Amino acid sequence: MIKIKNISKSFPDRPVLGKISGEFDKGITNLIIGSSGTGKSVLLKCMVGLLQPDTGNVFYDLRNFTEADKEMKSEIRREMGMLFQGGALFDSKNVEENVMFPLDILTKMPDEEKLDRVNFCLHRVGLENVNKKMPSEISGGMKKRVGIARSIVNNPNYLFCDEPNSGLDPQTAIVIDELIHEITHEFDITTIVVTHDMNSVMGIGEKIMFIYKGEKLWEGSNHEIMNSGVKELDDFVFTNKVMRNLKPN
Amino acid sequence: MKEFGQYVMFIGSLFVRRETFATYYKLTLEECIQIGIKSIGLIALVSFFMGAVTTVQTAYNMVSPLIPRFVISQVVREMTLLELAPTIIAVIYAGKIGSSMASGLGTMRITEQIDALEVMGINSSSYLVLPKIVASLLMYPMLVVVAAVSALVGGYLVGTMTDVITPTDYIYGIRFTFNDYTITFALIKAFVFAFLISSISSFKGYYTHGGALEVGIASTAAVTTSVIAVLLSDYFLAQLLLKS
Helix, strand or coil: CEEEEEEEEEECCEEEEEEEEEEECCCCEEEEECCCCCCHHHHHHHHHCCCCCCEEEEEECCEECCCCCHHHHHHHHCCEEEECCCCCCCCCCCHHHHHHHHHHHHCCCCHHHHHHHHHHHHHHCCCCCCCCCCHHHCCHHHHHHHHHHHHHCCCCCEEEEECCCCCCCHHHHHHHHHHHHHHHHHHCCEEEEEECCHHHHHHHCCEEEEEECCEEEEEECCCCHHHCCCHHHHHHHCCCHHHHHHCCC | CHHHHHHHHHHHHCCCCCCCHHHHHHHHHHHHHHHHHHHHHHHHHHHHHHHHHHHHHHHHHCCCCCCCCHHHHHHHHHHHHHHHHHHHHHHHHHHHHHHHHHHHHHHHHHCCHHHHHHHCCCCHHHHHHHHHHHHHHHHHHHHHHHHHHHHHHHHHHHHHHCCCCCHHHHHHHHHCCCCCHHHHHHHHHHHHHHHHHHHHHHHHHHCCCCCHHHHHHHHHHHHHHHHHHHHHHHHHHHHHHCCC
């Protein structure tokens, strides 16, 4: 479980987050949603330590990550996996080397075992016979899959996904969402997905936190989101005609 | 001053939370090939012509019949060892390797590859930059030696083929009143320049923010800042180490 308490963050020109608190449960897909520029990615970066929050703390299973020393932070980070918006695959390494990278650096596993684990993860995300391809030779959807394989190869306890289906066609986006959802349940991971995609929200949002202008306005599940009664959330959810037709009166 | 402080902290960050020796060993070897071995051709070619031109121009300026011809190669030797090999090659090195380091790291930054390393609990600056600096410290002095030899060979071939100087005079001049401290001085300069170019270029690339445009700006800044640092340190080293 991940718990955040009073997280706030400002940049020199503007405040971004204002004292956000919440809990993200283990074994389910937790979503952070909101329009572009509301601070979702900043919150995620504060949680994984890529940004230092101005106030507040992040707890990983009761371990205070924000106030931990560098060694402790490093130890907790080794339990994390993260899927970045663009995949963030290492250009100079092929698919196999990319997925194997966390094992090379963080474990002392024998080479054969590492290769087995890499092949298992690639198979799990639906990729076969791409081991020797370079990132520049595969599609955006495949890059995301490789990114997921790399983030789960080290059996993480926490999985973070920053806009996992941005730039993908709707069909591939749903496949990626479902993959994240399945992996979360299969490996009992605490997964946090940052997104503004309504298909993701309705499809995999078991627990959703809605952020508006840097504040948490609502929390609930995909079953409750249609009846939230929060105007800002309604404006976000019922943006298009199809969703407006589904709106309960 | 703020940027200088950030640079000092960046250098300090390379030595904390390091990975295993085997990891650095492999990365350093890869960097040695990339920045050292693959630069030998260019450095040798440039130096060859530098030596050739220096020989021809020195001969052109030696108008007095009282000055013996072997002085030409003596001048070429001193210029090559003291300045051309370590310093001019540093400018080329900054242009080729420095810009490549900065743009490589800058691209890694804007495509979140550096963030990916950090999330894995890896000290990204140490993992990415330390091997580059160590490889530079190992390979740049070697490139300076290659440059010096190529320049002297270039001077010899062009000087003798154009009848500017006889082979005997050239060899005599090269050996005449040779002070081996000039080699020590050239290698000291090589180590200092290697550190400055690799660390400054990496620093500029590592802290790139934005997009492709900023990567280009970082790459340009890496070259200009490195070259200025090299020329400044060249002056201070000359003052410090060549005082009789």
